[in-house]
Amino acid sequence: MSRIAPNQMTDDLLRPLLHTTWKFYAGVAVLGSIVLAGLGAWFYQVYMGLGITGDNWPVFWGFHETNFVFWIGISHAGTLISAILRMVDATWRRPVTRCAEAITAFALMIGALFPLIHLGRPWLAWWLIPYPSERMIWPNFRSPLAWDFFAINTYLTSSLLFLFLPMLPDLAVVRDKTTGLRSKIYGLLSLGWQGTPKQWHRLEMAMHIMAIAIIPIAVSVHTIVSFDFSMAVVPMWHSTIFGPYFVAGAIFSGIAALIIAMALLRKILHLEAYLEPIHFNNLGKLLFTMSLLWGYFVFNERLTTWYGNETHEMAAFWITQTGRYAPLFWTMVFCNFILPFPFLAIRKLRTITGCVIASCGVVVGMWLERFLIIVPSLSTKPITYSWGRYMPQWPEITIMIGSIAAMVLLYVLFSKFVPLISMWEMKVGEHPEVKEAASVAAAQEAGELL
Template sequence: MSDGRTTSPTFADVNRDVLRTLDPPGNLYFAWMCVVALLLAGFFAAWAGQVWWGMGMAGKRVPQMWAMYITTFVFWIGIGHAGTLISAILYLFRARWRTSIYRAAEAMTIFAVMTAGLFPLIHAGRMWFAYFLLPYPNQRDLWPNFRSPLVWDVFAISTYLSISTVFFIVGLVPDIAALRDASRGWRRRIYAMLALGWEGADTQWRHYRRAYGLLASLATPLVLSVHSVVSWDFAMALVPGWHSTLFAPFFVDGAIFSGFAMVLILALPMRHFFRLHAYIQEKHLDAMGKLILVTGLVLTYFYLCEIFTSLYSGEHIEKASLFWKVTANYAWALWTMYFCNCVAPLVLFWRRARTSPVVLYIVSILVLIGMWFERFNIIVPSLGHDFYPYTWGIYYPSPTDTMIVIGSFSFFFLLFLGFIKVMPSLSIVEVKETIPPPVRDRAHGH
C-alpha cells in the first residue's frame, strides 16, 4: 500500500488514499502556487503592455509574423493529445494500466487546450474583436474567411475542448459521489450538486458505461483529426519545408510524444508527494516509457524523411532552406531539437531507465523542450528564409513574448494545481476495477 503495507489495496484503502489527496495543502504546495501566481502576474502584465503599445512589443516583424505565439499554440494543442489517447483509445482497447493515470491525463487535456486557446486571442492583438472569427449572422454581412488557418484553429479548439470536457465530466461523476459521501457541510452540498444524483444503482451504471463508451468513440477520431487540421495551417502554405503531405502524421505523432512526456511530468510528483506508489506502479512507468520510446523513434523516422525529401526533391530552395536551418542562425535550435527528441529517449531501451522516476522525469523534460523547439524550427526559420532573398530576416524574441510564453506554463500549472485539491486525481472507480473484489471471511476459507 501507499503507506508502507505490502498487501494488495482494498476498496476502503482506495477511497482513503485517493480522498487523502484532497486534504488541506501544506507549505510546499502554497510555495509552488506563489511561484506560479507570480509568473502569471508577469504574463498578464506583458499581455496588457502588448495591448496598450501594440504587437510590435512582441517582436513581430516581417517575415516572422507568427513566431513564438503560434509555436506555443501548436505545442499546447499537442500536449492535450495524450490525454485523449489514454482516456479514450486505451479505454476502448481495455488497457488496464491506464486506470491510475488517465484522470490526470484528462485534466491535462482540458487545461492544455484552454491554454492553447489563449494564443489566437493574444496573437489577434485586439482580442475584443476575436468573435469576428465565429460564423454567425450579423448586421455587417461579414463572414470569416474559411480559407484562413486561424478560422480552422477556432473550430479545432472548440470541437476538441467541448468533446474532451464532456468526456472528462462524465468520468468524474461516480468519484464526485464518493467525495459527497465523505464530505460534510457546504462541501457536501456542492459535491451533491455536482454528482447529479448518482447513487450507484444498476441502471445508472449501465447508462454510465454506454455514455462513456460512446464518448470514447467520439473522442478517438479527434486524436487524428484535430492535430491534422493544425498541421494544415502550415502544409497548405507555399513555404519551403511546409508544403508536404508528411505534416499530418508528423504532427500527430509529435503531439502524442510530447503529451505522454507531460503526463509523466504531472504524475511522478503526484506519486511521490501523495504517496500513491501502490496505484502508480513500475508497470505504469514502464508502459509510459515504452510509448515515449516508440513515438520518439517514429518521430526520428519523420525527421529523416524530411531531410531525404528536401535533398532528393531537386528543389534548390528546399535544399537551401534545409542547409540554412542546419548551419546558420537557428542551427542551435535545430540541434537541440534533434538531441532532445531523437537521442535522449534512447535511454528508455533499458527497463531500469523506464522504471526509474528520476530518469523518466529528466527525459520527459528534455522531450518537452525538444518538442517546443520542433514547432519553433518549423515556423521561424522557414519564414525567415523564404523564396525571395529580400524577405529574409532574423527573428529576435522580445521580453514581452518571452514572458507571455513562460506565463502560459504558469496558467496551465495553476489550473492543474487547483484541480488536484478539489477533485480526485485518480479515478476511484476504475482503480477499484483492477483489484480483486472483497470476499467475506476470506481468511477462514469461506
C-alpha cells in the same frame, strides 16, 4: 499491482482534497503570481501593440504560435492515450487516465488562449464566430484559422466532457465524504450520481462512445493545426507529411508531459502505491514507440526535401541543418531521439527516473521542433532580399513562462478539488473479472519481455 484496501484507497486519494498544507498556498501564490505576470505582459502587448514582441517583417509569427502548437500538442496526451487504452481495455491505464485527461483539458485551454494572445486586435476575435449578421459577413471558411477555431472548440468541449464524465462517481464519493457547502457543491457537480446499475451502465456507454468519438477529433485537431502551416506555400511548410507528423509529435510530447506530471504527483501527493513503476514502464514503452515514429517522420521530411533540392526549400532546409538555426535543430534531435533512446530502449534504464529524464528531453525537444517549423521557414522565404531573423523579447517569454505556470497551477488546483486517480476505476480493477485479470497478466508479461 499491490492490493490496497478500498477504504485505504479512498482515504489516500481523498487526502489532498481534505487536508490543505501551507505548501499548497505557497505553491498557488507563486504560480499565481507568475501567471499574473504573464497576463500583465499580454495586457501590455494589447495596449502597446505587437511591436513589443520579437515578431517582425518577415517573421510575423514567433513564440506565441510556437506555444500554441506546443500546448495543443501536449493536449494530445491525455485524451488520446486514455481513449485508446480504454478502447483496448488496457487495465494498467486505470490510475493514469484522469491525470492524462486533465492534462488534455488544461493544455487545451492554455493552447486555445494563444491564438487570442497572438492576435493584433483580440477584441475583434469574435468575428470568427459564425453568427448571422445583417450584413451577411461570415468568417472565411477557407481559412485554416477558421478551421482551427472550430476544431479547437470541438476538441475542448469533448475533452472536457471526457474528463468530466468519469469523474461523476468520484465526485459523488467526495460529496458523501464531506459536509456543508462543500458537500453541496460536489453534490451539484456529481449531477445526482447514485451509483445505480442504470447509471453505471449509462456511464459505461457514454465513455465508450466518447472514447471512440474523441480519437478522430484529436487526430483531426492536430492535423488542422498542421494545416495552419502546410496550407501556405512557404518553403518547408507546404508539405503533405505535416498532418501525421504533427499528430505523432503531439502524442509524443503529450506522453512525455504525462510522465512528468505523474512523477511529480507521485512524489508530492505520495501516490507511490498507485502510480507504480509498471505504469512508467508502460508509458515509457509508448514514448519510445513515439520517439521512433517521430524520428521516422523527421527523417522522411528532411530526406525528401533534401533529395528534391528545390531552391526555395533548400534555403529553409540548410538554415536548420547547418545555418543559424542548426544548434537548435541538433539540440532538438538530441532531446527527442538520442537522449530518450537509451533510457527508453534499455529495460534497466526504463525506471521512473529514466522515463522522467527522457520525457523532460522530449518536452524541450518538441517545443524546439515547433519553433523550428515556424521561424526558420518564415525567415527564409523565396525572395532572398526579404530574408530576416527573429529574436524573442521579454513579453513573449513572460507569456510563455506564464503559460507553463498556468498549466501547473491548474493542475495543482485540480488535484485540490478532484481525486487525481479515478477511484472507481481503481476499485473496479481491484476485483477484476477473469478476462480482465488475464489481460493484466498478459500485459505484465509483455512488459517484462520488452
